[in-house]
Amino acid sequence: MTDRIPSSRAPFSAIVDRPPLKLPGDNRIIVWTIVNLEVWDISKPMARQVIPAPTGQTLLPDVPNWSWHEYGMRVGVWRFYDLYEKLGIKPTLSINARVIEDYTRVAEQARDAGWEFMGHAWEQGPMHKIEDQRGMIKRSMNTMHEFTGKPSVGWLGPGLTQTYDTPELLAEAGVKYIGDWVYDDEPTAISTDNGPLVTLPYSVELNDIPTMIVQHHESGYWKQKCCDQFDRLWQEGADRPRIMAIAIHPYISAQPHRIKYLEEVYSHINAHDGVLHMNGEEIYDWYNASHKVHP
Template structure:
């Protein structure tokens, strides 16, 4: 079996130094908020309302609407709930969000959230002809917007390939 050792080393937990959390805490919670841009001109990859006769319609307004609601309402409620508790999150963000939904991206930046690259626009990463170019574009767009290189990568749809690992 091939392991992507050129990108990261194998690190068994048993040989790592003990990691102490601040203030004697025993558990750490990492809040990651996926902030994605879905293309209404394509069939929706996730469908909460199945397509009639199993054939996806374009535009798929009922399924696209949950994304739209999230950007207009849900995100702002989540931001407020985290701020109220003085919690900062990490956003796994599609880079195009910084252009299409700039107020959302700006609010995360102003709240001190960490930005993690999550592709340019939500879609099947493994179907792109040049995945490395898409990753570079994502990093460049987020770096330009935030002023610093994003920390980490999460493949769209939680999919990884030998190119994205």
């Protein structure tokens, strides 16, 4: 049985000690865009708050914070669809599978635009609070498969949460890559009792929740952060390719006062040569082709 402590699943590896990866066409950086779509059940405490509860008392139903999220599904996400259609980018969609039932119109737009569907649990809430993880994972993966017509290969835990048993259950369900382990600029492989999983370099730093909602930075700072990250990774990519993830939510980055900063991030990125925009499955396939993590 695999030692399920995270550090034991992935022995330490310094990036400078590995053979450099090689991108097609001698490109130097992959930009991985992840759009997160979630269901916040109005009968439960909200996943996060833009406005604190009066006197610190959590009150149900939490109409203002639920409505804030709902704006992203009704209005904000369509700004994302317009932007990525113009850019010719097909992002990864990190999706609570319940979105397919509760917001079918939104899910259909992503499916028909050719976005990759990555599992993000059934609804928003930490994995630690789910009594039947195996059943929830299976339900989520099956719902996405039935809706898109193809099996999904990626998974991101809500809030990047995992228990000690989650990797085994994901591998058992057919998941090939995860985004919860944000410890590298390159893909790696971790062990489970049901075979290995590839980790892709997701981001908590270039994620609009920590920057905008937790740390309360001004909107323009997020753009600066993304551009600074890109510039350094692009520079380093001359010697060994790097991966840069951008993680966004429609109720945050697609607000009218923020969307221009996201547009400007891509203008900056696309002014450089050697950039590949890839979704998670494409990154996984590229890495697996050379490292043979899965047959």
